[in-house]
Amino acid sequence: MLELQGVGLRRGAREILRGVDLTLRPGEVMAVCGPNGAGKSTILSLMAGDLKPTAGSVALDGRPLQSLDAAGLAVQRAVLEQSPQVSAPFLVEELVGLGASCAPIAVEDTAPLVRQAMQTAEVLHLAQARTDRLSGGEGARAHLARVLAQNAAGRMGGGGKYLLLDEPTASLDLSHQIAAMRCVRAAAASGCGVLTVLHDLNLAAAFADRIVLLSAGAIVADGTPAEVFRESVLSEVFGVAFHVVREPEGNLRIAPVYRH
Numbered sequence: 001m002l003e004l005q006g007v008g009l010r011r012g013a014r015e016i017l018r019g020v021d022l023t024l025r026p027g028e029v030m031a032v033c034g035p036n037g038a039g040k041s042t043i044l045s046l047m048a049g050d051l052k053p054t055a056g057s058v059a060l061d062g063r064p065l066q067s068l069d070a071a072g073l074a075v076q077r078a079v080l081e082q083s084p085q086v087s088a089p090f091l092v093e094e095l096v097g098l099g100a101s102c103a104p105i106a107v108e109d110t111a112p113l114v115r116q117a118m119q120t121a122e123v124l125h126l127a128q129a130r131t132d133r134l135s136g137g138e139g140a141r142a143h144l145a146r147v148l149a150q151n152a153a154g155r156m157g158g159g160g161k162y163l164l165l166d167e168p169t170a171s172l173d174l175s176h177q178i179a180a181m182r183c184v185r186a187a188a189a190s191g192c193g194v195l196t197v198l199h200d201l202n203l204a205a206a207f208a209d210r211i212v213l214l215s216a217g218a219i220v221a222d223g224t225p226a227e228v229f230r231e232s233v234l235s236e237v238f239g240v241a242f243h244v245v246r247e248p249e250g251n252l253r254i255a256p257v258y259r260h
Contacts, residue, residue, distance in 0.1 A: 001025055001061060002047050002077070002162050002193060008055035009042060009217075016042050017217045020056070024193045026161060029184055031204035032197045034214035035238055040197045041082055041166050043214070047195060048079045048164050061161075074102035075159035078150035082166040082197075084143045086131050092118065092142045093127040099150035103157035113152045120183055121145035122176065140171040144180060151192060163187050165196040169203060181207040205229055205252040213237060225252055 002024040009016040017039045024030055024047065032040045045051040046058055049065045058065040060076060068076065078099065086095060096117055100110040118124040121144045126134065131142060147163065154160030165184070169177040181203055188194050188209075198204045204211055204225065211228040213221040215237045221228040229252055234242040241257035 001059075002065075002195075003059045004043070004046060004053075004056065005059070006056035007046060007053045007058065009039075009046070009051065010054045015217060017046075017053075018055075020217075020219060022212065022219070022222075024162060024195050026191050026193045027188055028210055029188045029194045029196065029208045030210045030212060031208035032195060032212045032214065033199070033201060033204055034220075037216075038214035039217045040214055043212075044079075044164050044166050044195060044197055047162075048077060049073050050079070071102075074150065075104070075154045075157050077162035077164055078102075078147040078154065078160075080143055080147045080163075080165040080168055082170075084139075084146075089130045089132040091127065092123055092129050092131060092134070092145075095131055095142055096123075096145045096149045099146035099148070100153040102150050103153035103159065105153055105156045109156060110149075110153060113149050113156075117145040117149035117152065120148055120186070122179055136171040137173060137176060140168070141176065141180070144168055144183065148183060148187070151187060155190070155192075161192060163192050163194045165194070167197050167199065169198065169200060177203060201229060201234075201254045202252070205254060229254055 004020050004022040007020040008018045032043060034040055046053055096114045100113045118127060121141045123141045123145050151160045151163050168180050184194050184196060185207055211225050212219060213228050220237055221233055229244055231242045231244050243255050245253045247253055
């Protein structure tokens with residue numbers, strides 16, 4: 001398990017997070033939702049080991065996360081940043097290969113992982129395209145393929161337990177949003193624990209097992225979509241009125257009430 005226990009984070013006089021207890025379990029999809037500035041990306045960065053808490057602790061399978069070096073972390077978890085940057089005009093195939101190279105496995109074993117990740121993220125046809133010439137959506141899918149390849153390689157190397165995604169659907173059209181979330185479900189089905197930051201509440205309700213709703217650096221609600229996405233709770237957190245309807249097939253439909 002990937003656990004935050006009593007975690008707080010301060011930057012100067014500003015309290016970013018306070019008293020956060022959170023556990024990501026293998027095989028589950030956890031969606032972290034909330035308004036801008038609530039602390040969603042901060043929680044992801046703490047679970048990734050990219051930030052250190054100023055209070056509390058972070059542990060991976062009972063071991064302090066900060067005891068792992070960068071190579072050890074790369075095997076255990078793959079991270080998709082909100083705005084990933086590349087320092088050189090890699091080909092898409094090369095970019096995805098960088099993800100697969102994070103695990104200590106034979107080079108010849110990475111090629112099928114890279115191809116499968118590109119196919120899953122629907123960028124196989126862009127394998128020889130330069131990353132600096134991709135559209136925003138194409139680039140987002142290429143980086144998704146990179147972390148999928150890293151996760152798969154990590155499993156081969158004895159890790160690959162967690163996938164941490166910061167707004168993986170933000171630059172995607174509707175069909176690719178759904179495809180990306182199907183990738184998330186497939187990763188969970190393989191036994192991976194997935195944390196994804198999402199602004200789209202309907203996507204979160206449709207694909208997540210569990211919703212963590214944040215406001216002002218604290219967890220307001222934690223449970224199934226039906227338990228968390230209630231009109232009164234959403235209205236209080238986001239400051240607008242909501243309608244929440246359960247469709248005949250069981251999915252929730254969540255819509256803000258627009259008033260002119």
